[in-house]
Amino acid sequence: MHRETILFLLVVMGNSLMTAALDPKPTEQANLSQRPVLQPKETVPVTGNYVLKDPAGMPCIKVSMGVEYIVIEKKKSSYFNLDPTTTKTTGLCDEKEAVLSLAFLGEGGNLDLTFEKEGNLTYVSKITVNLAPGKGIKIYRGVIEHEKLFPTAAGRSFKCYSQTEFHLSENLRVKIVPLQFQAFKLTNGKFGEEVECRADFIKKIIPIILGATVVGLFLIAVLSFLIIRDRRRHAGYDRI
Structure with missing residues (x-):
């Protein structure tokens, strides 16, 4: 009986170890569940407020926007809206360059906005986007760089109620609506005088x-x- 009991326990332990090896870890399961899920129909994205502070604790970038990803495969469009509640804000603040990076939980992608300061002029010089929907088997990437998008004077904010759409690659587009942002110089963390976009x-x-x-x-x-x-x-x- 003693020997049979030992054999039984070994079998149970072996099955448990095999199950643990085959099943994803809890953190991996959480990451997969939080990854972007593409939708067949377009909906209005939720407007999120994102603030990046410098090492001294002062806001150097403030952005308010709703973001919609558009994935195009075989002439068919699918959509994913950025959720502010599951988005992590990171980046860097320098004297003449600042980067706001918005990353999705679950390593599902990111959106980076690079701001540059040239004299009394500030503008967005680069937009980088990555999206890994579902299990992340295919990653969609796109970039726009060497541009002077949304130029404003230092201390002023750019604002646009009309939608702004960027074609980042053959299969990926990003639509931003509404949009307001300011970089480098914010008074008490608030937006400065607004610059109206051409579309508005x-x-x-x-x-x-x-x-x-x-x-x-x-x-x-x-x-x-x-x-x-x-x-x-x-x-x-x-x-x-």
Whole structure:
């Protein structure tokens, strides 16, 4: 009986070790479950507020935005919205360069914005994106660099309610809406005077132009009517 008991315990222990070896560790399971899941339909992304501080504890980058990833495979689009509650903010703050890095939990990807300062001008010079949906078998990557995107004067913030879409690679696009950010110089951690994006300006000015055009056409029609009526009156007097 003693020998049988020992054999039984060895068998149980062996099965337990085999199960532990085959099953993913709890941390690995958590990472897989937190990775991005692509959706077939597009939805409005949640606006997140992200702040990066320098070594002295002062904010050097502040960003408010909603981010949507668009993956294109075989002419079919799939979507993933950045969740601010599961996003980690890291980066670096330098005198002339600052980088905001937003990483997804579960090593599912990241979004990096590189800001540069040139004299009194600040702008985004580089956007780097990685996305590893599901089990991360395929990773989508894209980058835009050597640019001067969203230029603003130091101490001012860039703001845009209209959507901004970036084509980072053949299979990956990123849509940002709405957007407001400022780098290098923030007063008490707050956004400075806003610089309106061109798209918002055009949306605002088009109704004014259309309204002025309608009023102008109406006035032309009234004047034309009055001129024609006046000529007819004069023509009638000549016949008499």
